Amino acid sequence: MDLTVIHVLASTRADHGGTSRSVPALCEALDEEGVDVHLVTGRPANPSPDQEPILPEGNVHVHCIEERTCLQRTLRSPVGFYRRLWSVVREVQPDIIHDHGVWLPSNITAAWVARRASIPLVSTPRGMITKWSLSHQSKKKRVAWHLYQKHVFRQAALFHATAPAEVDNLRMLDLTQPVSVVPNGVEIPGLLPDRPSVNEKRALFLSRLHPKKGLPMLLEAWADVRPDGWTLELVGPSEKGHRSELESQATEFGLDGSVLFSGPVDNTDKWQKYASADLFILPSHSENFGIVVAEALAAGVPVLTTTGTPWEPLETEECGWWVAPESNAIASALRNALSLDRDTLRAIGKRGRRLVETTYTWRAMGKRMNEAYQWLLERGSKPDHIEVT
Structure with a gap:
């Protein structure tokens, strides 16, 4: 049976984090499932290289709202969004509107x-x-919650969570609607770049430099361990001057020679960074999924992350470390991981790649999301990944 879905996302700019990649990828996966997919999103006029939008390929229809002024970029063009979205709705008569994110005019x-x-x-x-x-x-979020966000959430017929913990977050807000748990998928690279032949080992962080990511804890832990023969590389765009704060902290800890700040990279160079890494670290306070964890595993790199992410399988499948988001816990895991030889680390990484290949493909996630849509429209039975109260 034909199904038309409009996805709404404020922005798919490359420097706006994992959602800019995961939503277009979900659109592509749904397209492969035979869903007629439309994406309505903002696009900056004359973007710099790191602001280029990531747009889905295939037969996905993309409808962009161009943000020409600073005010439009700040407010995400609410009037333009409304006009374009309403126009698309009238044209394609969708069965479902699927909205992504919170707190935004979109x-x-x-x-x-x-x-x-x-x-x-x-x-x-x-x-x-x-x-x-x-x-x-x-304070801002409390005002936004009572002003509009709780009303937006209460209108939802179905929630989509990318991790089981997000179901608990929704229930704590007294939201009782059904929830479909469909994780993000991950691009499985067929052929990775060759690993460089160097003696020095490399630990990699690749994401936004943002307080949420817990990098001050990582630098404190790195200074505590001070491993010989290792370099820590921090890759990604800085938000609100956080990189300069981290550079000052690294200097204060005497880490200038062992910590590198490399700035943002494009998709091609991203896989080169993974190929050059012996260990991937994501010390976040909070993640709904953590797409970079899945990417690192797909590249065969063992991962150290925190219980602020939904990556308990790192422990159960023996492909990494999953510890409390505290500097002492991260330091303890670092001592363990950094003491291992390269062959042992690569064997751990191979187990991680098998986990991703069997569990986190985008094709499988597209099928699950399509099942949720069909159930919502009373066209199919309830899938196991939908929780109802």
Whole structure:
């Protein structure tokens, strides 16, 4: 049976984090499932290289709202979003509107249009309602919650969570609608770049330089361990001057020779970074999924991350370390990981790649999301990944 879904996302800019990659990838996976997929998103006029939007390929229809002014970029063009989304809805008559993110004008717009057109709304919080996220800029979020966000959420006919912990986050907000747990998938590289032949080992962080990522804890732990023969490389765009704060901390700890700041990389260079790494580290306080963990595993790199991420399989499948988001716990795991020889680390990495190949392909995630849509529209039985109260 034909199915048309409009996805709404404020931005797919490359420097806006994992959601900019995972939503277009989900659109592509749904397209392969035979769903007629439309993506409505903002696009900056004359973007710099690191601001280029990541747009889906295949037969996905992309409808961009160009952000020409600073105010439009800040507010995500709410008027332009409304006009474009309403125009697309009138043209394609979708069965579902699927909105991504929280706290943004685009979320209000998606809810307004869905209500006006009497179309079921699916909402994906994308990790923005975890305990840590709600405590960050908490006063603004409390105002936004009572002003509009709780009304947007209450309109949702179905929530999409990318990890089981996000179901608990929704229930703590007294939201009782059904929740479909569909993790992000990961691109499985067929042929990785050759690993460089160097004696020095490398630990890699690859994500936004943002307080949420827990990098001050990592630098403190690295200074505590001070491993011989290892370099820690931090790769990614800086947000709100956080890189300069981290550079000052590294200097204070005497780490200038063992910590490198490399800036953002494009998709091709990203896989070269993974290929050059002996260990991947994501010390986040909070993640709804952590796409870079899955990418590192797909590249055959063992991972050290925190219980602020949903990556308990690192322990159960013996392909990494999953520890509390505390500098002491990270330091203890580092001592363990950095004491291993390269052959042992690569054997751990191979187990990680097998985990991703069997569990986290985008094709499988597209099938699960399609099942959730069909159930919502009463076209199929309830899948096991949908939780109802």
